[in-house]
Amino acid sequence: xxFDPRELGRSKSDLAETLRRLRLEAGLTGDRLxxxxxxxxxxxxxxxxxxxxxxxxxVELILRALGVPTALAQEVSSLARMANxxxxxxxxxxxxGVEKRQAExxxxxxxxxxxxxxxxxxxxxxxxxxxxIRASLSHSPGDRTAVISxxxxxxxxxxxxxxxxxxxxxxxxxxxxxxxxxxLAVQIDRLASLSYLPTVRIGVIPQGxxxxxxxxxxxxxxxxxxxxxxxxxxxIVFRDPRDILHYREIFAMFENCSLFxxxxxxxxxxxxxxxxxx
Numbered sequence: 676x677x678f679d680p681r682e683l684g685r686s687k688s689d690l691a692e693t694l695r696r697l698r699l700e701a702g703l704t705g706d707r708l709x710x711x712x713x714x715x716x717x718x719x720x721x722x723x724x725x726x727x728x729x730x731x732x733x734v735e736l737i738l739r740a741l742g743v744p745t746a747l748a749q750e751v752s753s754l755a756r757m758a759n760x761x762x763x764x765x766x767x768x769x770x771x772g773v774e775k776r777q778a779e780x781x782x783x784x785x786x787x788x789x790x791x792x793x794x795x796x797x798x799x800x801x802x803x804x805x806x807x808i809r810a811s812l813s814h815s816p817g818d819r820t821a822v823i824s825x826x827x828x829x830x831x832x833x834x835x836x837x838x839x840x841x842x843x844x845x846x847x848x849x850x851x852x853x854x855x856x857x858x859l860a861v862q863i864d865r866l867a868s869l870s871y872l873p874t875v876r877i878g879v880i881p882q883g884x885x886x887x888x889x890x891x892x893x894x895x896x897x898x899x900x901x902x903x904x905x906x907x908x909x910x911i912v913f914r915d916p917r918d919i920l921h922y923r924e925i926f927a928m929f930e931n932c933s934l935f936x937x938x939x940x941x942x943x944x945x946x947x948x949x950x951x952x953x
Contacts, residue, residue: 712740795890878933
């Protein structure tokens with residue numbers, strides 16, 4: 676699926692209007708459509724008024740109940756997939772305030788039980804030392820003091836025993852020279868230390884590890900609810916179950932190629948010692 680980020684905001688209202696129009700063209704009331712597709716009448720109403728965004732499964736059930744031709748059904752399904760995808764532009768995030776973004780992330784972390792982070796390029800804020808966080812914000816506009824404080828506060832979630840965190844880092848992510856060698860050694864030591872927490876699994880992927888797919892993007896999977904994928908200009912939020920399943924499968928593939936526990940700590944210690952010697 677290809678899309679223009681500017682179209683994502685309109686796709687939800689377009690989908691609601693399209694499904695309502697197709698129902699009317701089929702000569703069905705909301706009650707009759709509900710009986711045919713097994714979706715409650717109240718949910719049908721909320722879908723058609725745009726109060727809720729239907730999943731692809733919901734849309735397929737509705738289209739099948741309406742007897743929509745295959746070509747048209749494919750178009751509407753594509754529209755549904757766009758409606759379940761959100762584009763968050765980085766510049767817009769900056770305008771709203773980077774601290775507000777930290778509150779949004781804290782909310783996602785609070786609501787999730789099982790969190791998976793794939794980190795091919797850099798260390799995420801939840802695992803970072805204050806110096807690493809400060810350096811990572813060097814390109815961000817405005818006063819960064821409050822943002823650094825908020826990022827450090829968010830790290831408390833790692834100690835919540837009702838949650839589980841799995842972080843997968845490539846060797847490049849661990850070694851990315853964002854801070855001077857002595858500080859980077861301390862940062863790598865922190866990764867090893869956090870790996871002892873009962874809520875945290877830290878996996879590392881050394882260079883030269885045979886992989887069938889390239890580590891293209893940083894992404895986070897929150898339970899089975901949503902995935903966020905990072906780019907230079909913003910982030911894409913996927914809520915469609917099929918997209919989420921696909922990212923979970925990609926994560927599992929990299930997880931199977933990662934070193935964990937003592938094997939990971941040996942590597943981390945080795946890498947930290949190299950930076951201490953510089």
